[in-house]
Amino acid sequence: MTLVSRFEAASRSTAELHGLLAEAFNAFAAAPRGSQERRNALRSMCNIENELATRAPGL
Secondary structure (H helix, E strand, C coil), X not given: CCCCCHHHHHCCXXXXXXXXXXXXXXXXXXCCCCCHHHHHHHHHHHHHHHHHHHCCCCC
């Protein structure tokens, strides 16, 4: 999985972010422990969740 940056997360719609969050979670679960792919997926989840937290509910 490629890293989803804060900038990229900010440019996506809320629906797209929820889809990316699910994709990042699945990539995290499937990646070998300690791998770069797992670190990218975890960082992506953090970036996506932080962006979702800044948005008003229901948008």
